[in-house]
């Protein structure tokens with residue numbers, strides 16, 4: 001069991017990996033190869049210290065000292081330079097040296113997706129803004145590696161994955177324009193052919209990490225049709241080879257509510273030189289820019305970014321829990337620690353239960369190749385789980401930050417405590433990379449277009465099988481199996497519903513799918529833990545989740561005698577072992 005949270009003064013300065021046994025147990029589950037697990041231990045554990053002890057303190061300074069745009073130099077020449085506080089540049093330098101993007105290069109071996117996810121989750125606990133900047137850099141590497149012309153590919157990849165802060169480049173992505181972000185098909189930025197290259201003209205309205213070096217940009221080649229099919233994806237350096245700006249001007253930085261460190265700008269492209277993201281041979285073939293597949297390349301980056309934003313939600317959720325657990329253990333009212341009061345206990349336990357639930361689906365996205373039956377099933381699982389995880393984890397993070405803030409009472413609302421920033425930052429992530437509505441509609445598209453729910457249904461069934469037949473899990477498993485059956489019947493019924501009615505139900509359906517998937521995966525973890533060493537902690541977590549989210553409870557449980565959050569509070573929030581005999585066996589109605 002972890003130490004009493006009252007032993008700590010605050011979260012900053014602690015080793016955040018050592019305090020999170022659930023993270024290491026997910027690494028155990030998704031990395032069965034001992035070499036991979038050893039690699040993960042080394043490179044995830046180093047982030048527990050780096051992030052919790054060093055980067056987190058600087059992130060607070062950055063939040064109070066955001067970037068500014070210096071338009072002119074002292075001679076009056078227009079420069080359009082973004083100036084950062086050293087706290088931001090020092091954090092990014094440490095992350096570059098640690099191989100946040102270039103870990104493969106640093107270690108000389110492939111990096112399991114689960115390891116990248118774990119490091120990103122830890123980083124998000126201190127600064128989702130920094131993860132935004134470097135996460136998009138990782139996304140740009142993928143696009144450049146696959147689709148840039150040979151003439152620049154190796155140089156760009158080498159700079160983007162560099163371990164030397166003095167030469168490392170960063171990436172960004174420009175989709176959104178003034179007239180809309182959800183409906184990117186309305187984009188008006190033009191691409192004009194210029195030999196084997198293209199010149200881009202237009203305005204982009206939300207450009208995060210705007211002072212990065214390489215951007216992945218959506219634009220419409222001249223002569224291409226309206227709508228998303230007419231869009232193409234381009235690779236655009238911010239500077240020309242001689243160092244001068246590449247037809248690119250930052251109009252202003254946006255005055256944001258949160259994620260202050262990363263500059264988000266409005267940009268005008270006035271003939272920015274660009275390459276089509278279509279591979280080497282497509283460069284000389286203008287028809288390739290109008291092949292209707294350009295949007296798919298951008299969606300590859302958007303999808304990996306959406307996964308990253310789900311991890312941002314989890315990071316904020318975890319930080320909110322940790323801060324609240326420490327505060328509640330140290331704060332007294334009526335001469336008693338406030339974490340002795342049942343309602344505070346309930347809030348802290350449910351913060352943790354929902355966090356562990358969110359981690360199941362998100363790490364399943366990262367580890368799908370291992371847990372799916374075949375690569376095609378893994379692809380379909382990711383197709384539906386990524387929008388579900390992004391939608392779920394970012395929304396719940398807001399709830400978590402708000403509830404954690406309230407545990408701080410009035411102090412929580414103040415800038416000199418660390419929780420208000422988490423709430424401000426959390427509000428960004430439900431919007432970034434697609435709002436909740438757009439993600440719910442994307443889940444519907446994954447069901448209708450790709451039949452991805454079949455892969456998800458198969459995965460849920462496997463989880464319920466693997467949960468085993470332990471009597472402590474039986475009732476919860478029956479509840480989840482029943483909801484699984486009813487939900488898939490509803491999917492069939494909605495396929496024949498009127499279009500506007502089916503769209504109206506999209507969010508409710510996505511929420512139900514997320515609850516069912518999380519519950520099933522938690523039960524699988526619970527069954528594995530009981531079978532391994534008879535520890536029932538995860539069983540309590542899974543049962544609590546199912547009771548709150550899926551079970552039918554008369555009077556919402558007002559008269560039931562479940563004392564879980566009171567009696568098992570310590571081992572739940574300090575990750576202690578729970579004896580199955582201490583878990584009250586549910587009475588079947």
Ligand SMILES: Cc1cc2nc3c(=O)[nH]c(=O)nc-3n(C[C@H](O)[C@H](O)[C@H](O)COP(=O)(O)OP(=O)(O)OC[C@H]3O[C@@H](n4cnc5c(N)ncnc54)[C@H](O)[C@@H]3O)c2cc1C
Pocket residue numbers: 172173174175176179180181182183206207208209256259264428431432433434435436437438
């Ligand atoms: C801090 C920040 C940084 C950002 N950085 C970037 C960046 O680096 N690059 C980039 O390209 N973009 C960026 N964005 C833009 C972001 O992706 C968009 O804001 C987002 O996609 C929503 O687009 P919008 O703002 O135009 O809202 P709109 O599309 O106008 O949506 C407004 C509302 O209408 C709803 N809505 C729209 N269409 C439908 C529909 N069919 N059904 C149901 N509801 C609908 C939406 O859910 C939303 O609630 C950033 C945004 C923020 C806040």
